[in-house]
Amino acid sequence: MAEIKVVTNMLRSNEELTAQNRKLLDDRGIFVVNLMSSPGSGKTSILEKVIFRMKNDLQIAVIEGDLYTSKDAERIGVHGVPVVQINTEGACHLDGSMIKTALDALDLDRVRLLIIENVGNLVCPAEFEIGEDVKITVLSTVEGNDKPLKYPLMFEKSSAVILNKIDLIEFTNFSKEEFYKDIRSLNAKADVFETSCFKDQGIDELCEWLRNKVENKLNGGM
């Protein structure tokens, strides 16, 4: 009994903080992405590519979640957009309290698109809402096509799935046929993008998708 009660309280607290964060963001019409994947799938590289293409005609801000270091925030900072690094100091996912702290550090009146890069982890981040409009999950070809069925929750909940490092697929036994079959069995509606940051492939399509979502939200729809 005691265990159940504590877990419920913890989740409610995260839900309350997340609801507050969400209201703050919705009131300003800011479109929010929760970007998730395993460590090393290429979240930060994709983000760099997106920022490079979009920053001149769209106000973008980034929240970086990592256990330790500010390596990712430094990479984003180079591109001249506002970025806040959260260090979870061992915790395996971001939560409402951490996001609240990060939002306090941003000038939200100058943001239209907020991308939150979650801790690299294919399991835990999927379980916690952090005020996002959409979740996007990145899988890289070198991780293997068996991952969606082995770690289904994140793929089930995502509005878009990015298959990254598509340029390396020829050096792996990754089956695109199996991948699409499994993604469709988990999530019939997700949009799928095939990208390569090295070859600069698929990024335009992703930017177009994001731009539509940002405009939709600004116009009061989702």
Added chain:
Amino acid sequence: MAEIKVVTNMLRSNEELTAQNRKLLDDRGIFVVNLMSSPGSGKTSILEKVIFRMKNDLQIAVIEGDLYTSKDAERIGVHGVPVVQINTEGACHLDGSMIKTALDALDLDRVRLLIIENVGNLVCPAEFEIGEDVKITVLSTVEGNDKPLKYPLMFEKSSAVILNKIDLIEFTNFSKEEFYKDIRSLNAKADVFETSCFKDQGIDELCEWLRNKVENKLNGGM
């Protein structure tokens, strides 16, 4: 107060079960590896290579940990060694209770080396002992050389670190110099192996290391 109490109890329960599992394994002189990494770093592929080389002169058994599916156990089963699949159904790491169930399903009198492949996750599995003699962490070159400092605990606690997919390093910006510098700063004693399952590279050295550990434990040392 309530929260702290519950967490303490949970950990104590895992510690107690793990201590029981450890005694069971120690009494039989079975050497136990806790094999950890991100999803898709190549744990199962390395395991297949090791089993293929060692199974004829060493009794090996495997416990596979995954959230869902029995894909990995099926891959191991092909090689004709005893294997038990644990499905955590969403939990992000293995624990003492799950290992106890799996040990009950194995004929431990016929095992000298037990390899436990943990859930693919660079964060949570590092925090839980599961009765192992050593932890081994796998990192693949395609994940990037920044991962040890971003996810330090697993690397700090490991007796060996495997740098896998070394054949793909030329297609990445992975810096071996940075990698070794960071590993040494976290863990001066860890043995490091560079492997490629595609090119069949570095596996002999890893097998030799495992063989020595197994014999050491059988002879009463560690």
